[in-house]
Amino acid sequence: LFADEVNFDRDYLDEARRYYTNIVGKYGTQVTTLLKKASALDIKMICPLHGFVWRKDIGYYLNKYLHWASYTPEETGVVIAYASVYGNTENAAEILAVKLREKGIKTIMFDVSVTPASEIVAACFRYSHLVFASTTYNAGIFVCMEAFLSDLVAHNIQKRTVALIENGSWAPTSGGLMRKMLSACKDLTILDQTLTIRSSLKENQMDLLNQLADTIASTVPRPAAVSAAVPGAIDNGAMFKFS
Structure with a gap:
């Protein structure tokens, strides 16, 4: 009770x-x-x-x-949501997650094809940084990712830093289309750098993936070594009286 x-x-x-x-x-x-x-x-x-x-x-x-x-955001951390057909986009997302974790950044992953959208929306409200990785499907965003992003935008998500990964065998277009969808949100910082994959991540693209991890990490605030109070924290008692 x-x-x-x-x-x-x-x-x-x-x-x-x-x-x-x-x-x-x-x-x-x-x-x-x-x-x-x-x-x-x-x-x-x-x-x-x-x-x-x-x-x-x-x-x-x-x-x-x-x-x-x-x-x-309640916490500093990265949510990686991916939509993958043959596992190649998922593989790139997993490598990025490893790179971020090696930098000491909390990172969680979701497959939008099997995870209820409500769980991913909640995680996006919880954490400070978002990464969306999608294959290109019929010259658009893979349907599961498109549906999820539509849902997230409808929930008015704000005040997040976003990175994008696109995949496509011939003409990758999902990155630009995801950027366009997310541009409807207020106060989102969408990184200029989009990682483009053609079918699968190649060895010579690892530097680009490392650069993306470095760019994301550079925007993640580091906790102060010694801090009596968290700057910008919401004071529990600032607005309310309790008996």
Whole structure:
């Protein structure tokens, strides 16, 4: 019944994020406005229609909502979502993931062909950097990636750094088309460098992949060696009163 009776972070936070981002992720401005109105209230308890009742650590949960509503990444890390037909695009994505992890950057991967879009949308709201890798299909984006990006754009994703990988045997076009789709989002930094693969990653392209990994890494903020407070962090109690 109560959130303080379970390990919420371990067992339920991912589902809470997935629910919020997919149901109301698009409406961050409206949610922020509502939270500002609620900040004038003395909040004793949160009793949601579904989920646990919050009677303790209310500021922690509201802090999550403030992050999600403002499209501020919760964590520094890279989400790599890929659409691959024969495994070659997946292979390039996996090599990039290894390169980033070797640099100490948290990186998670999703195959858009088999992973529910709701899980990937939630991860994109959670992490600071996104990589989309797609083969070219009928001179367009592979259908699963196109459907996912349409869903992500509809959820109004913002404040992320994005890198692109395209693949195509004859005329790779998916990179430019993905860039065009994502350009509809506000405050996205889409890296100029697009890694282009023709069928499979060649040995002489490893330098280009390394350059892409270096470029992504150069935009990932490094934690300060000693820090009493996280700059730009949302203060749990800045807007709300709790009893």
